[in-house]
Amino acid sequence: MFAGKKVVIFDMDGTLIDSVGVWNDVDEALIARIRTDGQSGTGNVQADRDALLRELADAPDPYRAYCAFLGQKYGSTMTAKEIHDMRYTISNHFLENVVDYKPRADELIKLLKSRGQTLAIATTTRRRTIDIYRTRNRNIMSKANIDDYFSVIYAREDITKMKPHPEVYLRVLETLGAAPGECLVFEDSLVGLEAARAAGIETVAVYDKYSDGERGQINALATWRIDDFAEAVAAAERE
16 A cells, blocks of 8 residues: 555545534534524535535635635525524634544654655645644644645645646656656545546545445545544554
8 A cells, every 4th residue: 555655645534534414514514504484404505515516616715605605505695605604603613622633643643754755735625624634723733733644735725726626746746856656645525536547646545434425436436445543553564
Protein backbone atom coordinates (compact mmCIF):
# COMPACT_ATOMS: atom_id res chain seq x y z
CA MET A 1 0.00 0.00 0.00
CA PHE A 2 2.67 2.54 1.03
CA ALA A 3 5.67 1.10 -0.82
CA GLY A 4 7.20 3.73 -3.12
CA LYS A 5 4.76 6.42 -2.01
CA LYS A 6 6.50 9.69 -1.18
CA VAL A 7 3.26 11.65 -0.72
CA VAL A 8 0.14 10.55 1.14
CA ILE A 9 -2.95 12.69 0.55
CA PHE A 10 -6.04 12.68 2.74
CA ASP A 11 -9.54 13.89 2.11
CA MET A 12 -10.89 15.45 5.30
CA ASP A 13 -14.61 15.06 6.11
CA GLY A 14 -15.57 11.41 6.43
CA THR A 15 -12.02 10.24 5.78
CA LEU A 16 -9.48 11.73 8.16
CA ILE A 17 -12.09 12.99 10.60
CA ASP A 18 -15.45 11.62 11.70
CA SER A 19 -17.68 14.50 10.63
CA VAL A 20 -20.26 13.52 8.01
CA GLY A 21 -22.85 12.64 10.65
CA VAL A 22 -22.20 15.98 12.32
CA TRP A 23 -23.24 17.80 9.14
CA ASN A 24 -26.46 15.81 9.15
CA ASP A 25 -27.08 17.03 12.70
CA VAL A 26 -26.30 20.60 11.64
CA ASP A 27 -28.73 20.47 8.73
CA GLU A 28 -31.50 18.88 10.79
CA ALA A 29 -31.14 21.67 13.37
CA LEU A 30 -31.12 24.24 10.57
CA ILE A 31 -34.28 22.84 8.96
CA ALA A 32 -36.06 22.87 12.32
CA ARG A 33 -35.37 26.61 12.55
CA ILE A 34 -36.23 27.70 9.01
CA ARG A 35 -39.25 25.58 8.13
CA THR A 36 -42.64 27.25 8.06
CA ASP A 37 -44.74 24.44 6.59
CA GLY A 38 -45.92 23.13 9.96
CA GLN A 39 -44.57 19.66 9.18
CA SER A 40 -42.05 17.55 11.07
CA GLY A 41 -39.23 15.31 9.91
CA THR A 42 -36.39 16.09 7.54
CA GLY A 43 -36.18 12.97 5.39
CA ASN A 44 -32.70 11.97 4.29
CA VAL A 45 -30.79 15.22 4.63
CA GLN A 46 -27.53 13.62 3.56
CA ALA A 47 -29.02 12.26 0.33
CA ASP A 48 -30.47 15.69 -0.49
CA ARG A 49 -27.19 17.43 0.28
CA ASP A 50 -24.94 14.97 -1.59
CA ALA A 51 -27.16 14.90 -4.68
CA LEU A 52 -27.45 18.67 -4.89
CA LEU A 53 -23.75 19.34 -4.28
CA ARG A 54 -22.85 16.87 -7.01
CA GLU A 55 -25.29 18.60 -9.37
CA LEU A 56 -23.92 22.03 -8.46
CA ALA A 57 -20.25 21.04 -8.43
CA ASP A 58 -19.34 23.80 -10.89
CA ALA A 59 -21.44 26.53 -9.29
CA PRO A 60 -19.58 29.53 -7.78
CA ASP A 61 -20.96 28.76 -4.30
CA PRO A 62 -22.55 25.28 -4.08
CA TYR A 63 -23.35 25.58 -0.37
CA ARG A 64 -25.17 28.89 -0.82
CA ALA A 65 -27.22 27.18 -3.55
CA TYR A 66 -27.85 24.27 -1.20
CA CYS A 67 -29.19 26.67 1.43
CA ALA A 68 -31.47 28.23 -1.19
CA PHE A 69 -32.75 24.74 -1.95
CA LEU A 70 -33.50 24.12 1.75
CA GLY A 71 -35.34 27.42 2.01
CA GLN A 72 -37.54 26.57 -0.95
CA LYS A 73 -38.16 22.99 0.16
CA TYR A 74 -39.22 23.94 3.68
CA GLY A 75 -41.14 27.10 2.87
CA SER A 76 -38.77 29.62 4.43
CA THR A 77 -38.99 33.31 3.59
CA MET A 78 -35.33 33.79 4.53
CA THR A 79 -32.78 34.56 1.83
CA ALA A 80 -30.15 32.01 0.84
CA LYS A 81 -27.53 34.19 2.55
CA GLU A 82 -29.52 34.34 5.78
CA ILE A 83 -29.94 30.55 5.80
CA HIS A 84 -26.25 30.11 4.98
CA ASP A 85 -25.28 32.42 7.86
CA MET A 86 -27.56 30.49 10.23
CA ARG A 87 -25.98 27.21 9.14
CA TYR A 88 -22.57 28.71 9.87
CA THR A 89 -23.62 29.67 13.40
CA ILE A 90 -25.17 26.28 14.18
CA SER A 91 -22.15 24.42 12.86
CA ASN A 92 -19.60 26.18 15.06
CA HIS A 93 -20.52 24.23 18.18
CA PHE A 94 -20.25 20.91 16.40
CA LEU A 95 -16.99 21.76 14.62
CA GLU A 96 -15.27 22.96 17.78
CA ASN A 97 -16.49 20.37 20.28
CA VAL A 98 -17.83 17.25 18.56
CA VAL A 99 -15.72 16.52 15.47
CA ASP A 100 -12.71 14.27 16.06
CA TYR A 101 -10.21 12.18 14.15
CA LYS A 102 -11.43 8.77 13.10
CA PRO A 103 -9.97 6.12 15.45
CA ARG A 104 -6.21 5.74 14.94
CA ALA A 105 -6.06 8.23 12.07
CA ASP A 106 -3.81 10.41 14.19
CA GLU A 107 -1.55 7.42 14.83
CA LEU A 108 -1.20 6.79 11.10
CA ILE A 109 -0.26 10.35 10.20
CA LYS A 110 2.31 10.46 12.99
CA LEU A 111 3.85 7.21 11.76
CA LEU A 112 3.98 8.33 8.13
CA LYS A 113 5.46 11.71 9.04
CA SER A 114 8.13 10.05 11.19
CA ARG A 115 9.20 7.99 8.17
CA GLY A 116 9.74 11.10 6.07
CA GLN A 117 6.65 10.87 3.90
CA THR A 118 5.01 14.15 2.89
CA LEU A 119 1.39 14.52 3.99
CA ALA A 120 -1.25 16.66 2.30
CA ILE A 121 -4.95 17.41 2.65
CA ALA A 122 -7.05 17.76 -0.50
CA THR A 123 -10.62 18.61 0.40
CA THR A 124 -13.58 20.61 -0.78
CA THR A 125 -14.29 21.58 2.82
CA ARG A 126 -14.21 25.35 3.24
CA ARG A 127 -11.10 27.05 4.60
CA ARG A 128 -12.92 28.52 7.59
CA THR A 129 -13.96 25.01 8.69
CA ILE A 130 -10.41 23.74 8.33
CA ASP A 131 -9.21 26.73 10.36
CA ILE A 132 -11.57 25.71 13.17
CA TYR A 133 -10.10 22.20 13.09
CA ARG A 134 -6.59 23.70 13.09
CA THR A 135 -6.98 26.26 15.83
CA ARG A 136 -10.11 25.66 17.93
CA ASN A 137 -11.02 21.97 17.89
CA ARG A 138 -9.57 20.56 21.11
CA ASN A 139 -10.02 16.93 20.06
CA ILE A 140 -7.92 17.32 16.94
CA MET A 141 -5.37 19.72 18.39
CA SER A 142 -4.63 17.48 21.39
CA LYS A 143 -4.03 14.38 19.26
CA ALA A 144 -2.19 15.61 16.16
CA ASN A 145 -2.19 19.30 15.35
CA ILE A 146 -2.87 19.60 11.62
CA ASP A 147 -0.20 22.26 11.05
CA ASP A 148 2.49 20.02 12.55
CA TYR A 149 1.91 17.15 10.14
CA PHE A 150 0.53 18.41 6.82
CA SER A 151 2.76 20.26 4.37
CA VAL A 152 -0.02 21.21 1.95
CA ILE A 153 -3.70 21.91 2.57
CA TYR A 154 -6.05 22.68 -0.29
CA ALA A 155 -9.61 23.75 0.52
CA ARG A 156 -12.76 24.67 -1.40
CA GLU A 157 -11.58 28.24 -2.02
CA ASP A 158 -8.39 27.01 -3.68
CA ILE A 159 -10.12 25.30 -6.60
CA THR A 160 -12.67 26.15 -9.26
CA LYS A 161 -14.18 22.67 -9.70
CA MET A 162 -15.50 20.35 -7.01
CA LYS A 163 -14.83 16.62 -6.83
CA PRO A 164 -15.30 14.39 -8.86
CA HIS A 165 -13.21 16.75 -10.99
CA PRO A 166 -9.53 15.99 -10.22
CA GLU A 167 -8.45 19.64 -9.87
CA VAL A 168 -7.73 19.53 -6.14
CA TYR A 169 -5.49 16.48 -6.55
CA LEU A 170 -3.74 17.91 -9.57
CA ARG A 171 -2.97 21.03 -7.52
CA VAL A 172 -1.29 18.90 -4.85
CA LEU A 173 0.81 17.10 -7.46
CA GLU A 174 1.88 20.39 -9.01
CA THR A 175 2.72 22.05 -5.71
CA LEU A 176 4.80 19.13 -4.44
CA GLY A 177 6.34 18.28 -7.80
CA ALA A 178 5.16 14.70 -7.39
CA ALA A 179 4.20 12.15 -10.02
CA PRO A 180 0.87 10.35 -9.59
CA GLY A 181 2.65 7.03 -9.05
CA GLU A 182 4.52 8.50 -6.07
CA CYS A 183 1.28 9.37 -4.30
CA LEU A 184 -1.49 7.60 -2.40
CA VAL A 185 -4.93 9.03 -1.64
CA PHE A 186 -7.26 8.17 1.27
CA GLU A 187 -10.92 8.89 0.47
CA ASP A 188 -14.31 7.86 1.83
CA SER A 189 -16.72 8.94 -0.90
CA LEU A 190 -17.37 7.94 -4.48
CA VAL A 191 -16.82 11.46 -5.82
CA GLY A 192 -13.52 11.67 -3.97
CA LEU A 193 -12.31 8.36 -5.35
CA GLU A 194 -13.38 9.40 -8.84
CA ALA A 195 -11.38 12.61 -8.47
CA ALA A 196 -8.25 10.84 -7.29
CA ARG A 197 -8.42 8.16 -9.96
CA ALA A 198 -8.97 10.83 -12.64
CA ALA A 199 -5.69 12.37 -11.44
CA GLY A 200 -4.01 8.99 -11.93
CA ILE A 201 -3.42 8.31 -8.22
CA GLU A 202 -3.92 4.99 -6.43
CA THR A 203 -6.55 5.10 -3.72
CA VAL A 204 -7.50 3.67 -0.35
CA ALA A 205 -11.24 3.66 0.39
CA VAL A 206 -11.79 4.38 4.08
CA TYR A 207 -15.07 2.96 5.34
CA ASP A 208 -17.65 5.51 6.41
CA LYS A 209 -21.20 4.37 7.07
CA TYR A 210 -22.61 7.49 5.45
CA SER A 211 -21.27 6.30 2.08
CA ASP A 212 -22.97 2.89 2.26
CA GLY A 213 -25.40 3.84 -0.49
CA GLU A 214 -22.49 3.85 -2.95
CA ARG A 215 -20.49 1.02 -1.35
CA GLY A 216 -20.45 -1.25 -4.40
CA GLN A 217 -19.13 1.49 -6.68
CA ILE A 218 -16.61 2.62 -4.07
CA ASN A 219 -15.21 -0.87 -3.59
CA ALA A 220 -14.98 -1.43 -7.34
CA LEU A 221 -13.08 1.81 -7.90
CA ALA A 222 -10.63 1.76 -4.97
CA THR A 223 -7.17 0.24 -5.24
CA TRP A 224 -7.35 -0.84 -1.58
CA ARG A 225 -10.18 -0.86 0.98
CA ILE A 226 -9.96 -0.55 4.77
CA ASP A 227 -12.63 -0.77 7.44
CA ASP A 228 -10.68 1.48 9.79
CA PHE A 229 -7.28 3.12 10.20
CA ALA A 230 -6.01 0.24 12.33
CA GLU A 231 -5.64 -1.67 9.07
CA ALA A 232 -3.62 1.16 7.51
CA VAL A 233 -1.38 1.41 10.57
CA ALA A 234 -0.72 -2.32 10.43
CA ALA A 235 0.08 -2.10 6.70
CA ALA A 236 2.48 0.80 7.27
CA GLU A 237 4.26 -1.07 10.06
CA ARG A 238 4.71 -4.13 7.82
CA GLU A 239 6.24 -2.19 4.93
